Structures are given as C-alpha cells and as structure tokens.
Amino acid sequence: MDDMLQAFQNIPTTSASDASNGLNNLDPSIKPLKETYQMAGRAFTVKLPAGDNLAVLKAIKEAQPGDILVVDAQGEQYRAIAGDFVAGMMQTMGLGGLVVDGVIRDISDIKALDFPVFCKGTTVASSGKTGVGDVNETIACGGVSVQPGDLIIGDADGVVVVPQSTEQDVLDKATEKIAKDNDRDEKVSGKPEEIHAYIDRMLK
Numbered sequence: 001m002d003d004m005l006q007a008f009q010n011i012p013t014t015s016a017s018d019a020s021n022g023l024n025n026l027d028p029s030i031k032p033l034k035e036t037y038q039m040a041g042r043a044f045t046v047k048l049p050a051g052d053n054l055a056v057l058k059a060i061k062e063a064q065p066g067d068i069l070v071v072d073a074q075g076e077q078y079r080a081i082a083g084d085f086v087a088g089m090m091q092t093m094g095l096g097g098l099v100v101d102g103v104i105r106d107i108s109d110i111k112a113l114d115f116p117v118f119c120k121g122t123t124v125a126s127s128g129k130t131g132v133g134d135v136n137e138t139i140a141c142g143g144v145s146v147q148p149g150d151l152i153i154g155d156a157d158g159v160v161v162v163p164q165s166t167e168q169d170v171l172d173k174a175t176e177k178i179a180k181d182n183d184r185d186e187k188v189s190g191k192p193e194e195i196h197a198y199i200d201r202m203l204k
C-alpha cells in the first residue's frame with residue numbers, strides 16, 4: 001500500500017468532504033450495506049450497459065489487490081450488478097470494496113461476507129452477461145467523475161472521491177479540520193456555558 005493510501009485509512013469521509021468543499025461526494029443515495037464498513041483504496045473503474053454485468057467480471061480479473069471497483073451502472077435499480085457470488089470473488093481476489101450507482105442482491109449473504117459494498121439498494125433480478133462495457137476508463141458514478149487510480153474512501157456516511165491531483169491538499173486540509181473539530185468539541189462538550197459562548201460567537 002502506498003503512503004498516501006495508508007494516510008487516508010484514517011480520514012473519515014466527512015472530513016474529506018469538508019476538505020474538498022463537498023464537491024466530490026457521491027450522491028447520498030449510494031449507501032453502505034453495513035455501517036461498520038470502512039475502506040480506502042484506488043479506483044478500478046467499470047462502465048456497464050444497463051442491466052448487464054459482464055464487465056464486472058472482467059474487472060475482477062484485471063484489478064489489483066486493494067483496488068475498489070467503482071461501477072457506473074447508470075443508476076439502474078431493477079437488475080443486480082452483483083450478488084454474494086460475484087462479491088465473494090472480489091473478496092477472494094483481495095479487492096478493497098465495491099461502489100455502484102446501481103443495486104445488488106443476496107443482501108444477507110453479502111453482509112455475512114463483510115466485504116464493503118456501497119450501493120443504491122437491493123433487488124431480486126440478476127443482470128445479463130452478454131454486453132461489453134468498459135473497464136479502466138473515466139466514468140461518472142453518483143454524479144462524480146472518477147478516473148482510474150483516484151482515491152476512494154467510504155464509511156458509514158457515504159463515499160468520497162479524492163482525485164489523484166488533489167490528494168496531498170485534501171489530506172492536509174482534512175487533517176487540519178479533524179484537529180480543529182476535536183478542539184471545538186473538547187471546548188464545549190458537557191459545558192452549557194461554553195455552548196452559549198460558542199453560539200454567541202457564531203451569531204456575531
């Protein structure tokens with residue numbers, strides 16, 4: 001794992017969002033299946049035709065361990081781009097997680113895997129496996145442009161993209177924001193008078 005990726009393992013999505021002015025957060029309809037998921041990795045991108053997941057299989061074969069598959073499924077919500085079988089293959093190949101602006105199925109079994117999956121929801125039907133689709137190209141997912149190799153972080157609050165050219169800047173600003181927030185919290189926590197003083201300062 002490269003140093004930058006290592007550093008982002010401890011950055012919450014909320015802090016990365018604050019550090020990026022909220023510009024690279026995936027649409028909040030893309031949610032973790034379990035609140036306990038916490039992931040940071042580099043994007044391996046996939047673009048699917050609606051209702052066909054063959055390119056996901058191609059991506060599982062080509063992606064590197066630790067990579068997060070970010071799938072543009074065009075928001076399709078009737079057909080699953082993965083179930084527990086496909087997610088299990090991702091986990092076995094050492095991938096870091098799955099993010100899709102679409103849906104999955106076999107929800108109970110995927111939760112049991114403890115492989116981080118972020119999606120719009122769940123469905124019953126499977127996808128076809130006939131189409132082509134693209135891998136490793138710039139895509140749009142959840143309203144955000146994602147390039148292969150961009151840093152992707154996900155946790156209980158959602159998913160944030162950190163474009164490669166902004167990594168150091170976002171890391172510095174997020175680290176600063178975390179320290180500032182902790183300080184602010186420490187000053188007022190459990191102290192009604194400090195809460196009043198803080199609000200008065202903000203209202204000025």
Ligand SMILES: O=C([O-])CC(=O)C(=O)O
Nearest residue numbers: 082083084085086087126
């Ligand atoms: O095979 C599929 O495409 C979807 C599925 O049910 C699984 O992955 O378990």
Ligand SMILES: [Mg+2]
Nearest residue numbers: 083084085106
């Ligand atoms: Mg299945």
